[in-house]
Amino acid sequence: MVEERRVKLGVIGCGKFPNAALFPCFHLAPIELVAVCDLNRERAERTAAAFGAARAYQDHREMFARESLEAVMIVVGPAVNPALAIDAMRAGLHAYVEKPPALTVEDGERMASVSRETNRFLAVGFMKRFGTAYRMAKRIIESPEFGGLAHLTCKFTSGLYVPVWSKELTPFSFLLDHSIHHLDLIQHYAGPVEWVCAQQSTGGKERFGFAAVLRFRSGATGLVEVSNYESRGVPNEHLRLMGEGRTVIVENVSHLTYHRNAPAMDRGRDLDPEHDSLTWAPNMTAISPENWSLAHMGYLGEVRNFAECVLRGTPPKPDILDGIAAVRLVHAIHDSNGQPLTLRG
The missing domain is CATH 3.40.50.720 (NAD(P)-binding Rossmann-like Domain)
Structure with missing residues (x-):
């Protein structure tokens, strides 16, 4: 052997x-x-x-x-x-x-x-990038039938926590420690960001939210919502990727839905195997390393x-170049204050 x-x-x-x-x-x-x-x-x-x-x-x-x-x-x-x-x-x-x-x-x-x-x-x-549903989504949007990514929306929220490395929770440390995950993920799907316009909200001591509009160099557009307003005990991730009549949705890491340009409802409509929606979720009763939570999370x-x-x-x-792109976007969202900022590099 x-x-x-x-x-x-x-x-x-x-x-x-x-x-x-x-x-x-x-x-x-x-x-x-x-x-x-x-x-x-x-x-x-x-x-x-x-x-x-x-x-x-x-x-x-x-x-x-x-x-x-x-x-x-x-x-x-x-x-x-x-x-x-x-x-x-x-x-x-x-x-x-x-x-x-x-x-x-x-x-x-x-x-x-x-x-x-x-x-x-x-x-x-x-x-x-390595989470099961997020990997599936990447393969779908790169398929010819999807027609190219045109628009995405992303929500990534959490409850209150202080990053270990920062010792205190600030709008910047929240973005850099928490939100950077999805600020990398959206560029994994849509490519580099060309410009961003973001606005911060404050909901009390150490509670922050950011809403951002983005344009990617590919021509795609995006809406991003990140905050720590919600409880850590509720589902807090949502990603929607849109192409030509097709949409991929990933909910809370583990559930994927693929809407495939299904025909409109009419009298006598039957299941359309080529165009109706597909869904995927893990079978958590199956014992396998690939079915482990650390595998599905990436x-x-x-x-x-x-x-x-x-x-x-x-x-x-x-x-590290992907890391730089994500850090650059963190700084741009933090500094935007409602003004469009062009990202260099």
Whole structure:
């Protein structure tokens, strides 16, 4: 039996999020978890023991020097992602940074420059691209029958929470930590944004909302609504993609409906297998790694994608350029204040 080749991986950051969403995916991906690193040694050692890493470190440079790593995943925060990713790439490692990749476009561009200089991959953790229903939607809108994406609407809301990396909740930290997921996703479907006009609302202490009108360079248009007004206990994602008489709707990550230019109702109308709507939802009674919540949400897919790209030597997507585009859109929506802003780059 030929043993599967696995990426020798190190991870920087052993907090609650990677322990809940990323480390559990490693055994289903071509990954050998060699070592972990965290400023809190006890937390690093606890994570290493839980997920089978041989060693735990407090200093990432020591981990890079002592271990024979091929790649590193960085799950810390946008203020320190640039320095850690640059250290990793200059140490000869391919790198993944969890979103958001950086606080500013300039920091992102510095990361991209070092990626080119060192010829090392730099992936960004936008896991929604790999969610089951969102992947299906992407394939549908790229099919000839869809006729091209003309318009999209997107709603992404949440309850009140403070991003771990920011220490306080502000309109900007909310957009950068929460809304950036869908600000990447819409560009995954429609391409780069040409201009945006957005308006902020405030609903009390630490409650924010943004409504934005966008035009993409492709000619498509979009409406985006993001806020933290709603409860975290209710469905809070809705995406609608419109083509020529066809519409794809993804509700709350897990339910997809495809309206296929169905004929109007008339007397005696029967089911039209070629044009009536299709729906998809997971069968949660089926026991399979592909039916796991972390798979449907996209975490398993993004982990596998990064590892497989490193093994094949092919650049992963989404990459730091996608991260820069999302950070640029965050800043534009935050700064618009009701005025159209053209996005450069």
